[in-house]
Amino acid sequence: MSRQMGDSHRRFLQTMMSSGIVDEQDARKLHQFCCETHNTQHVPEQLDEFIGTINTQLQPLFMQIRKGTSEDSGQQFYALVNMAVTDITRMSSDYADNELELFVKTMELIVSSENGKASSTDILNSADSMTSKKLKKSETEHLLSRLVQDKWLDEKRGDYTLSTRCIIEMEPYIRSMYQDHVKVCHICHNIAIQSQICENPVCGIKIHNPCVARYFQGKPEPRCPACNDFWPHEIPRIRSPRSTSRR
Ligand SMILES: [Zn+2]
Ligand SMILES: [Zn+2]
Known part of the structure; x- marks a missing residue:
């Protein structure tokens, strides 16, 4: 597979530079638009490879397009990240x-x-x-x-x-900075800020709301995946991707 940047990659990067972050659906549309505008083959399943090609070129500049998940909706996002400076x-x-x-x-x-x-x-x-x-x-x-x-x-x-x-x-x-406070989600292992917490004091694991929704779906009784205590919080419903889109 070619790791060369073409005009389609450059156009994608320009949009990322001006918007900073896009949700997965917009990234897919943008991928298609960039390929069609520059007459390059558009393979929808290869968005991550397409971004990988851009990232190879961004590496010497200490930049990267990185994927992450919204704690609120569980939706995937792509953000252009400066790797040289990691603090504020x-x-x-x-x-x-x-x-x-x-x-x-x-x-x-x-x-x-x-x-x-x-x-x-x-x-x-x-x-x-x-x-x-x-x-x-x-x-x-x-x-x-x-x-x-x-x-x-x-x-x-x-x-x-x-x-x-x-x-x-x-x-x-x-x-x-916040080692004492920050936990990772028991389900997806990403950092968990907005989340539900197990009320068993010796357990206290955290799970993101969208991860809670997915994990407990179809389970007759919600129990903590770590300590098996009853999970006392309201179980959010799985939300459809588009209706929760926020920018
Ligand atoms: Zn999670
Ligand atoms: Zn627990």
Whole structure:
């Protein structure tokens, strides 16, 4: 198989550079569009090989298109990731130092919470303990909406979570910074922030909501896959991919 980049690969990469992250369905459509536009053979099953070819060329630039899963919908995403910088300094061209300090505080609140969420009130309160130039309430609110717009955070009814892009790009950073808090999902073994937790104190495994939905589907009684205790949480239903698409 050819590992040469063609015009179709270049066009795909350009779109990734401008959008940062696309869901699997959009990646498939984009793959088809790029191949058809540049008269190259389109093999739908070979999207990952197509991206592999791009990644080979991106390697010397310490960039990579990486696949990840939304903790919210269970949907697959592709994100263009800078491998050279794994911490938040990757955001320093877009955000001031005090803004990054508040983002780190927000990540801390989210990662150390039980449900993987932080309320806007908690985030506003945490601005009081900033060591760099303090952000006013209105500045914090503006910053939060920028972080959502730039796809670092997701917001639902005043609660903030780490976005799929943030988790794909910052997983190594999150793992090293928050070792005490971060667990991996018992089912898919990816980092688990928004998840359900086994209430047996000696067990305490975590499972993502979409993984819970898939794992317990068709099982007569939900029991923890690690300790066999009753699983006391509401079992979410498996959602169809398109209706849950978020960007
Ligand atoms: Zn999982
Ligand atoms: Zn358990």
